[in-house]
Amino acid sequence: MNSESVAVERETVVGTGIEVSGVSVALGEARKRIHVLDDVTLHIPRGEFWCIIGPSGCGKSTLLSMLAGFVQPSVGRITLAGEPVRSPNLRRAVVFQEYALFPWLTAVRNVEFGLESQGVTADRRERALAVLERVGLADFADTYPHELSGGMQQRVAIARALACEPEFLLMDEPLGALDALTRDQIQELIGKLWQQFGQTVVYVTHNVYEAVYLADRVVVFTARPGKIKSIVDIDIPRPRDPANPRYGKLIAHLRGLLTGEVSGDT
Numbered sequence: 001m002n003s004e005s006v007a008v009e010r011e012t013v014v015g016t017g018i019e020v021s022g023v024s025v026a027l028g029e030a031r032k033r034i035h036v037l038d039d040v041t042l043h044i045p046r047g048e049f050w051c052i053i054g055p056s057g058c059g060k061s062t063l064l065s066m067l068a069g070f071v072q073p074s075v076g077r078i079t080l081a082g083e084p085v086r087s088p089n090l091r092r093a094v095v096f097q098e099y100a101l102f103p104w105l106t107a108v109r110n111v112e113f114g115l116e117s118q119g120v121t122a123d124r125r126e127r128a129l130a131v132l133e134r135v136g137l138a139d140f141a142d143t144y145p146h147e148l149s150g151g152m153q154q155r156v157a158i159a160r161a162l163a164c165e166p167e168f169l170l171m172d173e174p175l176g177a178l179d180a181l182t183r184d185q186i187q188e189l190i191g192k193l194w195q196q197f198g199q200t201v202v203y204v205t206h207n208v209y210e211a212v213y214l215a216d217r218v219v220v221f222t223a224r225p226g227k228i229k230s231i232v233d234i235d236i237p238r239p240r241d242p243a244n245p246r247y248g249k250l251i252a253h254l255r256g257l258l259t260g261e262v263s264g265d266t
């Protein structure tokens with residue numbers, strides 16, 4: 001392949017991923033208006049897994065909300081698969097820290113819900129059951145959320161997101177409410193599912209271990225107004241082994257970048 005065709009191929013792939021160009025955002029009413037993000041530019045190629053880290057209040061969730069279409073930038077432009085983001089859309093699934101399940105629906109009905117919104121009628125239950133199986137909950141399909149542990153509820157939320165076969169998966173601290181052992185299990189599951197389903201993932205976390213385990217690249221933000229401080233390539237082969245010496249080096253490097261970035265909220 002000559003250099004020209006490499007350049008063309010690269011441009012095509014980048015164009016179908018996520019493009020954030022010169023985005024700034026201010027939120028809140030008149031005198032209480034807060035400058036949250038400042039001049040953020042990101043090119044996330046299709047199919048890559050990117051993590052976002054930074055001090056509390058630097059605008060990580062706001063960036064994710066903009067990618068999902070819940071919040072509009074004050075300045076700049078965002079496109080996903082080449083289309084401007086104007087409102088939420090089923091090609092982009094969001095998973096939050098709070099599992100956001102419907103308590104009156106069983107696990108399988110929660111997963112079916114997304115398919116229902118997509119207008120899927122044929123074999124909806126079968127499709128929902130197949131995804132529940134992928135997240136290890138085949139035996140809990142007819143169980144209500146309050147009968148499930150936090151980790152199991154998050155598995156249902158992930159299954160619901162994946163059932164719609166989204167091109168983009170936006171995750172906001174999805175493991176934040178879980179105990180350490182459950183976190184490790186679901187972190188591994190998220191990595192495996194991403195390798196099977198191949199979406200473009202943007203994943204907000206406070207946890208540098210999680211970022212180094214999961215990400216192709218980690219974006220480090222400054223304190224508010226959040227600007228990009230660095231984008232770190234996680235060059236460890238998958239599946240990732242925490243015993244790999246590179247692992248500890250990258251964690252130390254990310255910690256170093258975060259040091260001194262004190263939250264504007266504190």
Ligand SMILES: Nc1ncnc2c1ncn2[C@@H]1O[C@H](COP(=O)(O)OP(=O)(O)OP(=O)(O)O)[C@@H](O)[C@H]1O
Nearest residue numbers: 027028034036055056057058059060061062063265
């Ligand atoms: N709708 C809103 N109106 C006014 N201010 C807002 C709004 N949403 C968020 N903010 C403010 O914007 C800033 C960034 O919030 P955001 O939740 O994006 O930060 P974060 O980096 O995700 O924080 P954390 O790590 O603590 O979850 C905060 O100061 C927050 O109070």
